[in-house]
Amino acid sequence: xxxxxxxxxxxxxxxxxxxxxxxxxxxxxxxxxxxxxxxxxxxxxxxxxxxxxxxxxxxxxxxxxxxxxxxxxxxxxxxxxxxxxxxxxxxxxxxxxxxxxxxxxxxxxxxxxxxxxxxxxxxxxxxxxxxxxxxxxxxxxxxxxxxxxxxxxxxxxxxxxxxxxxxxxxxxxxxxxxxxxxxxxxxxxxxxxxxxxxxxxxxxxxxxxxxxxxxxxxxxxxxxxxxxxxxxxxxxxxxxxxxxxxxxxxxxxxxxxxxxxxxxxxxxxxxxxxxxxxxxxxxxxxxxxxxxxxxxxxxxxxxxxxxxxxxxxxxxxxxxxxxxxxxxxxxxxxxxxxxxxxxxxxxxxxxxxxxxxxxxxxxxxxxxxxxxxxxxxxxxxxxxxxxxxxxxxxxxxxxxxxxxxxxxxxxxxxxxxxxxxxxxxxxxxxxxxxxxxxxxxxxxxxxxxxxxxxxxxxxxxxxxxxxxxxxxxxxxxxxxxxxxx
Amino acid sequence: xxxxxxxxxxxxxxxxxxxxxxxxxxxxxxxxxxxxxxxxxxxxx
Ligand SMILES: Cc1cc2nc3c(=O)[nH]c(=O)nc-3n(C[C@H](O)[C@H](O)[C@H](O)COP(=O)(O)OP(=O)(O)OC[C@H]3O[C@@H](n4cnc5c(N)ncnc54)[C@H](O)[C@@H]3O)c2cc1C
Numbered sequence: 352x353x354x355x356x357x358x359x360x361x362x363x364x365x366x367x368x369x370x371x372x373x374x375x376x377x378x379x380x381x382x383x384x385x386x387x388x389x390x391x392x393x394x395x396x397x398x399x400x401x402x403x404x405x406x407x408x409x410x411x412x413x414x415x416x417x418x419x420x421x422x423x424x425x426x427x428x429x430x431x432x433x434x435x436x437x438x439x440x441x442x443x444x445x446x447x448x449x450x451x452x453x454x455x456x457x458x459x460x461x462x463x464x465x466x467x468x469x470x471x472x473x474x475x476x477x478x479x480x481x482x483x484x485x486x487x488x489x490x491x492x493x494x495x496x497x498x499x500x501x502x503x504x505x506x507x508x509x510x511x512x513x514x515x516x517x518x519x520x521x522x523x524x525x526x527x528x529x530x531x532x533x534x535x536x537x538x539x540x541x542x543x544x545x546x547x548x549x550x551x552x553x554x555x556x557x558x559x560x561x562x563x564x565x566x567x568x569x570x571x572x573x574x575x576x577x578x579x580x581x582x583x584x585x586x587x588x589x590x591x592x593x594x595x596x597x598x599x600x601x602x603x604x605x606x607x608x609x610x611x612x613x614x615x616x617x618x619x620x621x622x623x624x625x626x627x628x629x630x631x632x633x634x635x636x637x638x639x640x641x642x643x644x645x646x647x648x649x650x651x652x653x654x655x656x657x658x659x660x661x662x663x664x665x666x667x668x669x670x671x672x673x674x675x676x677x678x679x680x681x682x683x684x685x686x687x688x689x690x691x692x693x694x695x696x697x698x699x700x701x702x703x704x705x706x707x708x709x710x711x712x713x714x715x716x717x718x719x720x721x722x723x724x725x726x727x728x729x730x731x732x733x734x735x736x737x738x739x740x741x742x743x744x745x746x747x748x749x750x751x752x753x754x755x756x757x758x759x760x761x762x763x764x765x766x767x768x769x770x771x772x773x774x775x776x777x778x779x780x781x782x783x784x785x786x787x788x789x790x791x792x793x794x795x796x797x798x799x800x801x802x803x804x805x806x807x808x809x810x811x812x813x814x815x816x817x818x819x820x821x822x823x824x825x826x827x828x829x830x831x832x833x834x835x836x
Numbered sequence: 837x838x839x840x841x842x843x844x845x846x847x848x849x850x851x852x853x854x855x856x857x858x859x860x861x862x863x864x865x866x867x868x869x870x871x872x873x874x875x876x877x878x879x880x881x
Contacts (some may be wrong), residue, residue, distance in 0.1 A: 504858065594837070595840040682875075682876040734874075754875065754876075755876050758868050758874055758876060764866075780870070805858065808851075
């Protein structure tokens with residue numbers, strides 16, 4: 352009998368738990384430890400942030416589902432890792448602390464045979480002074496509660512605009528090293544569209560602010576994509592959309608401080624500037640959770656498990672951008688020291704960025720961190736689960752399932768406005784996610800055709816279809832496993 | 837504001853009939869890209 356503990360019930364943790372439970376007989380224990388009582392389909396937070404969806408439409412409680420499916424659940428947060436156990440506990444364990452109920456604050460050693468760390472990112476708002484969702488007129492859409500607040504803030508501003516107020520809206524990244532530009536891109540297009548719906552578009556100046564050196568970089572070093580019969584750069588595509596929608600932009604900007612209605616930033620030229628606003632949605636930087644790890648004798652071994660995020664089978668040798676290779680990226684998400692620990696989704700430490708690192712003239716790093724979107728998070732979680740299942744079934748380590756982001760495609764369906772007949776979406780697929788400049792030297796590391804962009808109403812329908820399909824899948828309804836990650 | 841998307845292009849982008857076909861086409865294409873498999877990069881067969 353094996354016990355598999357999964358930390359986190361986001362996209363990757365939940366996918367791993369669901370597949371493990373489906374494939375393993377009941378003699379094996381599958382246990383999820385996560386502080387949030389709900390599963391949330393994060394991509395639809397964009398629509399919560401414009402008031403087109405209620406947060407209850409994008410979440411559901413985990414405990415009843417897990418009970419029904421025979422998955423254990425502890426509403427607790429992991430605090431420290433003890434992969435060798437300790438002098439009292441022989442087995443490897445994670446120290447977890449309950450976050451609700453009678454045992455709130457109580458700590459427990461959660462032992463495991465296999466551990467999947469799927470804790471995603473820490474939303475590191477503290478890294479930018481004054482960037483606190485709901486204060487200083489800045490908001491976030493990274494969680495459903497943040498998105499609810501964002502809509503309250505935007506709704507209030509729309510009311511003021513209806514009474515004649517001219518407003519400035521600022522959307523983008525809130526730190527020089529933020530990632531997740533795609534989410535901010537979706538939000539700015541949705542906000543722009545909503546202002547039209549409320550007949551106040553003329554009252555607003557909308558500005559994109561980002562740490563990308565070019566529009567459409569998205570932390571993926573930009574893309575060369577097929578667009579209809581043309582081949583277009585993602586920078587050209589985004590520029591076309593922004594100009595068409597009268598959205599201004601500030602790029603190469605590392606936001607470093609927020610005051611009430613004022614964003615301070617440094618740009619790649621080394622200039623220190625400010626931008627005022629009445630409403631801002633700025634994505635914070637993401638970091639690891641600051642977990643500690645200890646060996647049997649309680650010596651600190653954090654550096655064997657973590658490099659900010661969790662260390663996996665990547666090549667972490669520091670090297671210049673010109674020498675980066677797809678081969679640096681992990682394939683099995685297994686920790687090299689403790690081979691029964693895995694980290695899919697955002698929880699693993701990437702070997703380096705994807706976009707070329709850039710510094711301002713003052714030496715400040717201003718460039719996006721590498722994104723890991725929902726699709727690779729789900730795919731990497733499933734392959735980790737499959738390898739654990741094979742290992743348990745075969746009785747010996749099996750790592751046949753591999754999935755490097757350098758040999759994996761992803762789709763990003765960016766909503767560009769909500770509505771069954773008036774909605775729009777920018778559908779972009781990339782293959783591979785991490786550009787392979789050896790294989791595709793003439794097309795910016797990606798395969799044209801498999802890397803394409805489309806704009807239109809169909810994109811909105813697709814995004815909506817994905818919303819329903821993935822919530823159906825997450826609820827583990829009949830034949831859920833037929834829906835791919 | 838600079839009109840970068842022509843009226844004809846916009847018509848095609850927002851016409852529900854054209855977009856229904858696009859929806860089917862995009863769904864298949866995305867499935868092929870995403871569900872088309874993944875693997876390692878270190879050992880090339
Ligand atoms: C607004 C927004 C829109 C997005 N839109 C898209 C999109 O359209 N398409 C797309 O592909 N991707 C999108 N993404 C990215 C996508 O949401 C992420 O890639 C995905 O959520 C990552 O999954 P994950 O499981 O690794 O992390 P998460 O989903 O963040 O899950 C982490 C889990 O770990 C738990 N946890 C945290 N700390 C602890 C702890 N100490 N102990 C135990 N558990 C812990 C959390 O509660 C959570 O359950 C979007 C992201 C945002 C923010």
